[in-house]
Amino acid sequence: MSEIEVRMMWAPGKYIQGQNVLANLGVYVRLLGESTLIISDSRVYNLVGKAISDALKARKIRYGWTEFGGECCFEEIERISRQAKKGRSEVIIGVGGGKTLDTAKAVAVNRKVPMVMVPTIAATDAPTSSISIVYSKEGVFEKVLSHSRNPELIVVDVGVIAKAPVRFLVSGMGDALATWFEADATFNSDSDNEVGGKPTRAAHILAKLCFDILMKHALPAKLAVEKERVIPAVDLIIEANILLSGLGFESGGLAAAHAIHNGLTVLEETHNYLHGEKVAVGTVTQLFLESKDKSIINQVLTFCNQLRLPMSLGDLGLAALSPSRLMEVAEAACRAEESIHNEPFDVTPKMVSDALLAADVYLREFRAQQQSTSFSPKPV
Numbered sequence: 001m002s003e004i005e006v007r008m009m010w011a012p013g014k015y016i017q018g019q020n021v022l023a024n025l026g027v028y029v030r031l032l033g034e035s036t037l038i039i040s041d042s043r044v045y046n047l048v049g050k051a052i053s054d055a056l057k058a059r060k061i062r063y064g065w066t067e068f069g070g071e072c073c074f075e076e077i078e079r080i081s082r083q084a085k086k087g088r089s090e091v092i093i094g095v096g097g098g099k100t101l102d103t104a105k106a107v108a109v110n111r112k113v114p115m116v117m118v119p120t121i122a123a124t125d126a127p128t129s130s131i132s133i134v135y136s137k138e139g140v141f142e143k144v145l146s147h148s149r150n151p152e153l154i155v156v157d158v159g160v161i162a163k164a165p166v167r168f169l170v171s172g173m174g175d176a177l178a179t180w181f182e183a184d185a186t187f188n189s190d191s192d193n194e195v196g197g198k199p200t201r202a203a204h205i206l207a208k209l210c211f212d213i214l215m216k217h218a219l220p221a222k223l224a225v226e227k228e229r230v231i232p233a234v235d236l237i238i239e240a241n242i243l244l245s246g247l248g249f250e251s252g253g254l255a256a257a258h259a260i261h262n263g264l265t266v267l268e269e270t271h272n273y274l275h276g277e278k279v280a281v282g283t284v285t286q287l288f289l290e291s292k293d294k295s296i297i298n299q300v301l302t303f304c305n306q307l308r309l310p311m312s313l314g315d316l317g318l319a320a321l322s323p324s325r326l327m328e329v330a331e332a333a334c335r336a337e338e339s340i341h342n343e344p345f346d347v348t349p350k351m352v353s354d355a356l357l358a359a360d361v362y363l364r365e366f367r368a369q370q371q372s373t374s375f376s377p378k379p380v
Helices: 021-029 042-058 074-087 098-111 158-162 166-189 201-226 232-252 256-264 275-289 294-307 323-333 349-370
Strands: 014-018 035-040 062-067 091-096 115-119 131-135 141-146 153-157
Touching: 014 021, 014 232, 021 042, 021 115, 021 153, 035 042, 035 074, 035 098, 042 062, 042 091, 062 074, 074 098, 074 131, 091 098, 098 115, 098 131, 153 158, 153 232, 158 232, 166 201, 166 232, 166 256, 166 275, 166 294, 201 232, 201 294, 256 275, 256 323, 256 349, 275 294, 275 349, 294 349, 323 349
Parallel strands: 014 153, 035 062, 035 091, 091 115, 115 153
Antiparallel strands: 131 141
């Protein structure tokens, strides 16, 4: 009889999504503690600060605010951890985007207190996971911190997220797009997921559900959010971007797409692009790396084209990248600790650089047939 493998699935304690759920934040936080430190940048504070303050005051929860410095780096984590210790905070609340939330998770783990995530954009799947992605102060990827637990509470106010610039929601769809292809590669190679066990079948199915929702509801959701409207498609896409993608990547596994994203961060020219935008390029490259069927590649390119997601080096302004700098990206993507080694075959830097170039060539032909234009985002 063959040995049964150990499969693992991790998930947050509570996930709450809906319109105006921020008004009940105090009800949920009160179950975790009586005092909290809130981490956010000033723009987010101006957006939701009063709603959060009112919700906490209504439940007699003491709170303090600290301004996030803009980068999830070790220096910022240590600074806020000292502040949380001084204030004897019983709960850490991260409010904002992925880097703010990842910092809040690391601070909560340092202080051994519950972590609460309040995303104000659906640009990544960071809110649900037990990891923090740490960068240098200059924005270059450095390390993934794997924590011993997921957030105890995630509160997702659909109305707040729908008011954010649509580019964030689309970037989240770019991040979520990778979920199925990476989880499937990890499952097929029998590799470990992000929590150290084999992927569960549940996580594999959730990753596919994430992909199916994206294919069906992405464009209607984008068009609605452009007008700050909430329709059922918006609710579905937010759940796909945050919950399904989060569960799918962490318990399903990562592969080439996110490793290529990490490789791209070594180039300063990519730092003005959002996480999900670079992941979208990584996903397209993974499809070429895996020699996927042309119908799948065209389905993904059509999806990205409709949403105005980047798909290649050229879309990131790197069409003229020198061979040495291209190899720098490929070598970073293939570092020993990278998830690219979850692919069902051995991957070398030469294979990655060839796939990046192949995607560029194919995309030019695809766009010529579609009579579409290249990706050209405005700075964030």
